[in-house]
Amino acid sequence: MRRTDALRGLVRETELSPSHLIQPLFVVAGEGIREEVESMPGIERFSISGLVEEAGEVAGAGVGAVLLFGIPAAKDESGSGAYDDEGVVQMAVRALKEAHPDLVVITDVCLCEYTSHGHCGFVRDGEVDNDLTIELLAKTAISHAEAGADAVAPSDMMDGRVGTIRHQLDEEGHSGTPIVAYSAKYASAFYGPFRDAAESWSAESRRRPKRRLPPTTSPASTRC
Numbered sequence: 355m356r357r358t359d360a361l362r363g364l365v366r367e368t369e370l371s372p373s374h375l376i377q378p379l380f381v382v383a384g385e386g387i388r389e390e391v392e393s394m395p396g397i398e399r400f401s402i403s404g405l406v407e408e409a410g411e412v413a414g415a416g417v418g419a420v421l422l423f424g425i426p427a428a429k430d431e432s433g434s435g436a437y438d439d440e441g442v443v444q445m446a447v448r449a450l451k452e453a454h455p456d457l458v459v460i461t462d463v464c465l466c467e468y469t470s471h472g473h474c475g476f477v478r479d480g481e482v483d484n485d486l487t488i489e490l491l492a493k494t495a496i497s498h499a500e501a502g503a504d505a506v507a508p509s510d511m512m513d514g515r516v517g518t519i520r521h522q523l524d525e526e527g528h529s530g531t532p533i534v535a536y537s538a539k540y541a542s543a544f545y546g547p548f549r550d551a552a553e554s555w556s557a558e559s560r561r562r563p564k565r566r567l568p569p570t571t572s573p574a575s576t577r578c
């Protein structure tokens with residue numbers, strides 16, 4: 355059954371088309387901004403109107419979904435821009451859903467783009483406070499769902515965050531909003547370009563990536 359193209363096509367079990375792909379998009383607060391991400395050639399950060407235009411091209415190419423990362427105008431200790439109803443992602447989601455209602459819009463849910471220290475959570479006494487952080491992540495997910503996001507995608511590595519987000523989305527009337535799980539995140543240089551694109555570097559977070567798994571603890575990856 356592998357002798358010719360036609361025979362192989364007849365028994366092919368796996369197909370990959372653009373509709374299976376998700377395009378990450380980086381939205382920056384402000385107007386008329388379009389800037390190259392140095393560490394990711396061909397990828398740019400857009401303010402909202404450029405983002406809407408780019409998403410139109412992405413949808414036109416048959417890509418099934420976009421995944422939004424936000425870069426706020428200002429960062430603070432508690433990452434409050436992440437769960438602000440008028441935050442950059444919330445406004446971008448509304449604009450995208452209005453312009454491209456059929457395009458699936460997924461939102462990254464994390465605090466690191468919004469915190470001044472660049473960690474993915476709330477820092478108390480020099481350590482990320484897991485339980486307070488998951489409350490803030492749930493608050494972020496709810497604000498994204500309220501803006502119209504089709505799905506939310508937590509990318510932090512806090513313990514228990516998916517359960518808390520699910521519970522609170524359900525409580526707030528968003529039981530139909532799915533949570534897209536990222537793979538487990540290992541401490542790795544592969545995150546460098548993403549952190550660069552999302553401007554979530556700080557000297558502190560670069561030196562001490564607190565929450566990503568060490569590559570030597572493989573079983574832990576199934577419990578996040």
Ligand SMILES: [Zn+2]
Binds near residue numbers: 465467510
């Ligand atoms: Zn993060």
